[in-house]
Amino acid sequence: MQKVFKLSLFALVVLLFTKPAFAQETSDTTIRSIDADLINLFNQKTPKKYKIASVKVTGNRFFDENLLISIANLNIGDEVTIPGGDNFSKAITKLWSQNYFSDVEIYITRVEGKEIDIEVSVTERPRLSNFYFKGIPKGQSDEIRGKTGLVPNRVVTENMKITATEVIKKFFAEKGYRDTKVKIAERKDTTFENTLALDFFIDKGPKVKINNINLGNVSIDEAKLKKQFKGSKERSRFTLYPVMDSGRIVIPKHYTFEEYMKEKGYLTFSKTKRVMDPYVRIKFSSAKFDEKKYTEDKESILEYYNTLGYRDAVIDNDTVYSVGNGNLNIDLKMNEGRKYYFGNISWRGNTKYSDSILTTILGIRKGDIYNLDVLNKKLGKSSSPDGADISGLYQDDGYLFFRTEPIETAVYNDTIDFEIRIIEGPQATIKNVRIAGNDRTKEYVIRREIRTIPGEKFSRQLLIRSVRELAQLNYFNQEKITPNPVPNQEDGTVDINYSVEEKSSDQLELSAGWGGLIGLTGTLGVSFNNFSAKNLFKKSAWDPLPMGDGQKLSLRVQSNGRAFRSYNFSFTEPWLGGKKRNALTVSIFNTKFGQTFDPLTGRYDPNIANDRYISTTGATASIAKQLKWPDDYFSLSMGLNYTRYKLSNYAIDPTNLPGFENGIVNNLNFRIALQRSSIDQPMFPKTGSNFMASLQITPPYSLINSSINPAGNPYKWIEYHKWRFNGEWFVPLGKPHGEDRNKQFVMRFAAKFGFVGKFNENLQVSPFERFQVGDAGLTNQFALLGFDIVAHRGYPVYDNSNPRVNPDQQRASQYFTIFNKYTMEMRYPLSLNPSSTIFGLAFFEAANGWYSFKDYNPFQLRRSVGVGMRFFLPMFGLLGFDYGIGLDRFNGTNQLRDAARFTFMLGFEPE
Secondary structure (H helix, E strand, C coil): CCCCCCCCHHHHHHHHCCCCCCECCCCCCCCCCCCHHHHHHHHCCCCEEEEEEEEEEECCCCCCHHHHHHHHCCCCCCEEEECCCCHHHHHHHHHHCCCCEEEEEEEEEEEECCEEEEEEEEEECCEEEEEEEECCCHHHHHHHHCCCCCCCCCECCHHHHHHHHHHHHHHHHCCCCCCCEEEEEEEECCCCCCEEEEEEEEECCCCCEEEEEECCCCCCCHHHHHCCCCCCCCCCEEEECCCEECCEECCCCEECHHHHHHHCCCCCCCCCCCCCCCCEEEECCCCECCHHHHHHHHHHHHHHHHHCCCCCCEEEEEEEEEEECCEEEEEEEEECCCCCEEEEEEEECCCCCCHHHHHHHHCCCCCCECCHHHHHHHHCCCCCCCCCCHHHHHHCCCCCCCEEEEEEEEEECCEEEEEEEEECCCCCEEEEEEEECCCCCCHHHHHCCCCCCCCCECCHHHHHHHHHHHHHCCCECHHHCEEEEEEECCCCEEEEEEECCECCCCEEEEEEEEECCCEEEEEEEEEEEEECCCCCCCHHHCCCCCECCCEEEEEEEEEECECEEEEEEEEEECCCCCCCCEEEEEEEEEEEEECCEECCCCEECHHHHHCCEEEEEEEEEEEEEECCCCCCCEEEEEEEEEEEEEEECCCCCCCCCCCCCCEEEEEEEEEEEEEEECCCCCCCCCCEEEEEEEEEECCCHHHHCCCCCCCCCCCCECCCEEEEEEEEEEEEECCCCCCCCCCCEEEEEEEEEEEEECCCCCCCCCCCCCEEECECCCCCHHHHHCCEEECECCCCCCCCCCCCCCCCCCCCCCCECEEEEEEEEEEEEEEEECCEEEEEEEEEEEEEEECCCCCCCCCCCEEEEEEEEEEEECCCEEEEEEEEEEHHHCCCCCCHHHHEEEEEEECCCCC
């Protein structure tokens, strides 16, 4: 029978009178069974070493036994000294320091020779079941809940409660309640074992208001100084204007609201009651005290002193103290220092303009009051709306890289001399002028108003003038017209990107033309991004269209004469039923692509397009549902699609569709996709990941009935199964920097794979629904066959898996059944404004396609590197430019220009 003997710290002290502790807290545990060997173990006078034969943990419910043993550092085979060793006391200390247990004890349960068995007994702290805020409105309670860091099912610790209390006090301090008191009551929750509910009893106390701001003896007008306190205002005051009383002028008197109302005889009154007194001027202010804003205000008052020449002004002492009734006073002791003036100002490094011209433009004379802010504005270091400064003078003549550095050369008495050092740099020539955000307005309408022309010298004045002219059109939000010069110092050029925002969230696409041979060409498209279908038949809701329900309705008609036409309609309800995030999308489309090149005559002939064409007609219905398991980042979408292809004397590819130029092809498929997205924001993600696995499948017609596809039309009902996997990760690098603390380098990793398979080994893989790899991902005629367009920057579209075979132009037929693509991008945001998100990137990309798994080699890839820019505006969508270099396009004779490609993308990020 196993020998069992459990000893607590109290028992050990009584028996051994020794130092080592075996439990964190003493207790009166009785010895349930006494064994001679165990008594002898602790009665021995000479310390002896014993080897731990076994270790077990009891009392643990949420923590893994092996983890606790590892923390305690008590392992089988370890030697311990009894009595006198500290192994057990150290183990208890380590476990106790985790703050997860209310009691830790170690027992010796068996001793046999030189071996002992150890039992670590822990009592876990209770866990949080829920928490409640008492004494405050529900709105404030909801607002605080997400800030406290309290999470149900976590161990309740003192640190948890202290942290939550500090958050609550800080929350109300920012609202003016500096004396907020918080008491916490713990309640056992009988719903779950060993759990607690926490009640936070919050007494906000009176809202603390600033009664007076005392500035002491200052040489500057006190009222002007107090105006610099933007976030810290004194209590509202009433000023009685001077009036004549028996020939005497009555001195103005200042009142608080309460004082004035009581003097007028109102013993009880509402603070919202208006004072109807013709001789009273009311100055209202919140008077709320905010520590952060108070610190900012102290900086503001020093900046104001600097603008008046007091560059050495400091605040010697500031005191914030209570004066009762929730009021406080602020006492500031200013040390104004000496008032300074500008002395001699000299110039160095200027070759374009003389000293006299620069001095005239600067407009600062010897003896003027010293004002560093004025000096920086005159030099152009800070914004100047009219451009009447030194920087504007140079930049109007193309010197975009111009810089100035004002250096103090001498300070004597109250005078400061300056030397302005100038770095003129080269003149910059405008290279590209790009326009983004004009969803409805034609680009040529914008360009004719722009005065910065490619090929001419850069001019800041013309840039400012262009913004003014665009604002006069009244098409755009004037506050959002943003010119963004992107200089390239290496070649002395500058690209100017104009970002505009339409005043409506809707989108309109309209263009038209006429060609003698082509006929009518053009596009008409409208997209209502905040549409309301339920108000469609309510006349009162048309203003000018029913809007406001977050639905999306898109209509598009496109024509390129007889060669091409397309009709598309789609509708999305993001909240089907109005209760859950179930997005229903319905779309209908019809496209016709006609051959206009006559191979017999070798000439362009639009008349043959009516006889030689391929057309597609189809409809799609899909629904996407947000999941709660494994977590709510997952979503599941399912869709049914039918596409009908009609070929009329149209030869797609004799190797793919041998002898098949006429007939009807049907594609009925079901698509299911599982996606998990945990990115922090859609426009410029900094953290998180995206994963998507999808399957698109048709019925296996050849296995069901071999006569479904007759010999004359082996593709009457195409069959296939298409698998896709996409994964991307976003990892922030370093710390945020720049004026906008949200700006940060972000690394993006992406991996994509696709495979199209067949059900019947006796048939070839479907010639439809394959993968086109290469180029910018823009749609071409092969998209009519259901091809997935997989972009590859730096390469044209290719149809060979050999990386050494790279055409300079797009081939006539490209289609793979397997593809791999890997991307690595370093991104940096230039603007994170929701109205214009702009970022630049440098990328490395590798991709390839194969016709069968026999040839598949995931390491045989075409590689490319390059740089790009992305612009996203709500009214326009995504606009992207990339310059990619195909590394595998180099050979013995190729130069860089032969291996590089400039690509453009619009409206979507390519695959």
